[in-house]
Every structure is written in C-alpha cells, then in structure tokens.
Amino acid sequence: MSQPAAPLAAIAAALRRERERVGISLAELARRAGLAKSTLSQLENGTGNPSIETLWSLGVALGVPFSRLVEPPAPAVRVIRAGAGPRLRADHADFAAALLAAGSAHARRDLYVMELEPGQPRDAEAHIPGSVEHLVVAAGRLVAGPDGDHVELGPGDYLAFPGDVPHHYEALEPGTWAVLVMEHS
Incomplete structure (x- = not known):
C-alpha cells in the first residue's frame, strides 16, 4: 500500500x-x-x-x-513567506486562510492570515467551548462577528468575539485580508 x-x-x-x-x-x-x-x-x-x-x-x-x-510540530525558528504556508479553503465560500502558528499544549491559540473576496460569505460553526476570535483587518472591508451581532470593519480595525457560537465573515471589497488569532481556553 x-x-x-x-x-x-x-x-x-x-x-x-x-x-x-x-x-x-x-x-x-x-x-x-x-x-x-x-x-x-x-x-x-x-x-x-x-x-x-x-x-x-x-x-x-x-x-x-x-x-x-x-499542524505538524514546529521548529524553534520558523519563517513563512507571504503567500506561502498551509492553505485552507472552505467548500462553499471564496475564503482562504493560512495557518501561521498553532498554539502549544500550554498556549492554546492559533494565528491565521485570512483572504476573503466579496459575494461568498463564510459562515462558521461554533468552535470548542471557551474559544475567542481576535481579528485585525489589514486591507479591504468586511463584516464579521457572531450571528446576530455582525460588525463592519475597515483597515486597522480590531474585533474580538466568542468563537464558540456560530459566526460569520463576509468581504465587502476585493482583496480583503485580515489577521485572525483564535484563542482557546
């Protein structure tokens, strides 16, 4: 085999x-x-x-x-060049993310760069209990947040919200990208 x-x-x-x-x-x-x-x-x-x-x-x-x-175990020094790294794509949305760093067993957090394009919202299911998402928009505009409490964001805006409930991301402009930190308690 x-x-x-x-x-x-x-x-x-x-x-x-x-x-x-x-x-x-x-x-x-x-x-x-x-x-x-x-x-x-x-x-x-x-x-x-x-x-x-x-x-x-x-x-x-x-x-x-x-x-x-x-995520495989990371070496002590790690560089991921722009546009590289493990790419994740959703089945039903024009959404891509690159996992830049996963939390260790003691620091349960993950760091992503998300790329979104208008017209295909990303609806996410609830993550593990105690999850919190931290989002900083780098370029473009987007709407994000837990279902029923979406917020419009632009470059430099920061949003934190519970990730253990269904939530939503939707680009409003082409070329939208953001940094996402998922914190797990």
Missing part, C-alpha cells in the same frame, strides 16, 4: 493521537462529529480527503483547536 501524502499523513496521525488521548472509540468520535464511521476510518488511515468543515467538527468533538489536527 502506498504512503499517504504528507498533509494527509499528518492529519491521520493527529486524529488517531487525539482520539486515543480522549479515550474514545472510532465509532464514538464519528457519532460526536456527525460523520460516518467509515469516513473517519479512512481519515485515520490517511486515505480520506477531509474538508475544513469536517476537520472543524472533529476538533470540536475532540475538544481541541483545529490546528492540532493539521
């Missing part, structure tokens, strides 16, 4: 590691995440191709940040 590609192998190992850490069966994790057991089995074997939404659901079910499932 051929070896899975590097990102899929890292995701497979992380899923197995986190599921075993929590002490639950494959069937139980599949139930909690709303997935078929066969789908989860493929992911843990490195033969599946998970969407961002699937990985978020698994992170919530395991009680870990999304980054814990996709």
